[in-house]
Amino acid sequence: MRFYEITTPDGWGIPGIHGNWAEDELDGNVQGAVFLIRSGDEALLIDSGNRVPGSDVSMGPTIVEKLERDGVTLKYLLISHFHYDHTGNAAEIKQRFGPEVLAHALDRPVIEDPLILASPENALRFGVTPEQLLADFNLAPGESLGLSDPAVIDRYWNFPVAVDREVADGDVLHVGELELQVVHLPGHAPGQVGIWNPATRSLYCADIVHYPSPLSPYPIGNAADQIATLEKCLAFGAEYLWEGHYLGAYDAPAVKRRLEHLLRAQHDTADRLLTLLGRGEGPQTILELLPEVFPIKTDLNYEVSSGPGHRWAYAEACIQTHLQRLVELGRVQRVSAAGVVRFALV
Numbered sequence: 001m002r003f004y005e006i007t008t009p010d011g012w013g014i015p016g017i018h019g020n021w022a023e024d025e026l027d028g029n030v031q032g033a034v035f036l037i038r039s040g041d042e043a044l045l046i047d048s049g050n051r052v053p054g055s056d057v058s059m060g061p062t063i064v065e066k067l068e069r070d071g072v073t074l075k076y077l078l079i080s081h082f083h084y085d086h087t088g089n090a091a092e093i094k095q096r097f098g099p100e101v102l103a104h105a106l107d108r109p110v111i112e113d114p115l116i117l118a119s120p121e122n123a124l125r126f127g128v129t130p131e132q133l134l135a136d137f138n139l140a141p142g143e144s145l146g147l148s149d150p151a152v153i154d155r156y157w158n159f160p161v162a163v164d165r166e167v168a169d170g171d172v173l174h175v176g177e178l179e180l181q182v183v184h185l186p187g188h189a190p191g192q193v194g195i196w197n198p199a200t201r202s203l204y205c206a207d208i209v210h211y212p213s214p215l216s217p218y219p220i221g222n223a224a225d226q227i228a229t230l231e232k233c234l235a236f237g238a239e240y241l242w243e244g245h246y247l248g249a250y251d252a253p254a255v256k257r258r259l260e261h262l263l264r265a266q267h268d269t270a271d272r273l274l275t276l277l278g279r280g281e282g283p284q285t286i287l288e289l290l291p292e293v294f295p296i297k298t299d300l301n302y303e304v305s306s307g308p309g310h311r312w313a314y315a316e317a318c319i320q321t322h323l324q325r326l327v328e329l330g331r332v333q334r335v336s337a338a339g340v341v342r343f344a345l346v
């Protein structure tokens with residue numbers, strides 16, 4: 001597969017474009033963007049793309065080819081977050097080019113051992129207990145949360161790499177003459193980080209874009225963190241927005257519009273839930289709310305990928321975290337009756 005390259009004010013990028021909306025989407029053909037920031041002979045690589053054994057959709061060979069072409073010293077490989085489409089070729093790049101591998105402490109455990117995803121305790125990384133998740137979805141103890149299927153994770157996600165150094169919000173990375181600032185961007189993933197390059201006013205924002213909206217709900221995340229992160233990104237007044245998926249935005253007004261749109265999508269999801277809960281039909285379960293919050297995803301039905309009986313689909317997870325945020329804000333309450341958890345307005 002050919003991956004096209006874009007030129008950025010800092011170096012180059014390979015945009016993160018998904019394969020298609022077919023049943024294999026969750027099973028590897030999801031491609032996270034890769035960006036190189038270069039100054040003089042030194043460079044920092046953001047993310048390492050997807051890796052799909054036995055397929056031609058892996059980004060690894062293309063990344064290696066470009067790095068060899070450039071002949072730069074790869075000083076850092078920053079893993080923006082633990083998702084497989086961003087970590088897939090990290091170990092190979094480490095081995096061939098020897099960069100210091102950087103990641104946030106909150107995502108480090110999964111980057112070094114992706115099978116942690118299959119443990120119920122992984123939910124704690126997103127600020128919710130496994131027991132609460134099971135209750136909210138009306139699942140029995142031990143029932144699968146779908147995308148946490150160990151077989152799926154082992155096949156598509158299990159490409160660990162050792163993290164050499166943890167980075168945190170505000171850390172400065174020196175690359176050539178540049179002073180690049182690490183920005184913590186939780187929400188989509190607890191330990192998601194991006195880069196702010198003040199020299200070109202470029203914000204590398206990873207997957208803040210790829211998160212709940214009616215067209216693109218995304219799995220386990222934290223809606224409250226996501227909203228705060230989008231507001232944080234707006235405050236930079238960036239000239240360029242480089243996203244983990246899609247094409248970003250290339251001037252200040254467009255960056256502002258893009259971020260405001262994403263922020264609006266978050267609030268729209270919350271508003272829609274409040275409207276649905278307020279129309280007089282009484283308390284509702286997540287599954288009852290689902291068809292009217294994300295009708296498109298209901299049609300596609302991610303059960304195809306995660307296996308029969310799996311209900312931890314993207315859209316359901318999105319609804320759960322937004323309901324959790326509304327519970328914390330005192331707008332919504334859980335109503336438990338006859339062993340079934342429903343949600344209602346306060």
Ligand SMILES: [Zn+2]
Binds near residue numbers: 081
């Ligand atoms: Zn992601």
